[in-house]
Amino acid sequence: MNKPSNYENVSIGEFTPVAPGGHHLIIRKVDGLKPGAYHYLPMDHQLEFLHEIENLDETVNESLCGQSWAAKANVLFYWSMVPYRAEWRYGIYAHRVALMDAGHMAENLYLACTGIGLGCCAIGAFQDELCNKMLTLDGEEEFALYVVPVGTVRSCDKAEEQSFYKFVEEEGL
Numbered sequence: 075m076n077k078p079s080n081y082e083n084v085s086i087g088e089f090t091p092v093a094p095g096g097h098h099l100i101i102r103k104v105d106g107l108k109p110g111a112y113h114y115l116p117m118d119h120q121l122e123f124l125h126e127i128e129n130l131d132e133t134v135n136e137s138l139c140g141q142s143w144a145a146k147a148n149v150l151f152y153w154s155m156v157p158y159r160a161e162w163r164y165g166i167y168a169h170r171v172a173l174m175d176a177g178h179m180a181e182n183l184y185l186a187c188t189g190i191g192l193g194c195c196a197i198g199a200f201q202d203e204l205c206n207k208m209l210t211l212d213g214e215e216e217f218a219l220y221v222v223p224v225g226t227v228r229s230c231d232k233a234e235e236q237s238f239y240k241f242v243e244e245e246g247l
């Protein structure tokens with residue numbers, strides 16, 4: 075190890091298949107931001123508003139195959155993949171490393187959420203076609219790969235979680 079990393083996060087390189095265009099957010103309920111589809115611009119650390127989404131709540135719920143608890147999140151990260159960004163460099167191993175990259179990104183989001191007391195949940199069950207349509211992706215050169223909803227955690231849910239851990243401990247599970 076004689077060179078510092080260029081990134082704060084694990085990454086397969088500057089042409090990572092998921093960034094810079096691949097960070098899509100659906101904002102549902104965030105103070106100061108109108109609901110709709112956004113892009114995260116990592117180089118500028120800015121959000122770019124893309125468009126509104128008709129029947130946002132129903133559409134998001136459907137896009138997550140009816141997982142309504144996840145669709146209620148304040149904001150949902152939909153990461154997309156652009157395969158050629160990995161293929162030119164990693165050849166037949168491109169898809170393997172791209173999936174590892176996506177996993178690392180989700181883990182980083184988990185760490186960030188945990189650090190500021192928000193809840194999040196990795197989601198792999200989603201409707202490809204609807205997600206692509208919602209984010210205006212062509213579904214071939216770029217397609218939805220991973221969804222992570224993020225939201226505030228109600229105190230009653232925190233209490234329920236604590237009692238679950240207590241139950242696990244008491245039962246020696």
Ligand SMILES: Cc1cc2nc3c(=O)[nH]c(=O)nc-3n(C[C@H](O)[C@H](O)[C@H](O)COP(=O)(O)O)c2cc1C
Nearest residue numbers: 138139141144177180194195196197198199200220
């Ligand atoms: C890549 C990936 C995809 C997942 N997809 C789903 C999903 O679509 N729906 C779901 O309920 N859980 C899914 N999970 C599991 C949840 O993210 C979560 O880890 C799981 O519900 C256990 O959480 P808990 O033990 O805190 O309840 C997925 C996990 C991973 C890592």
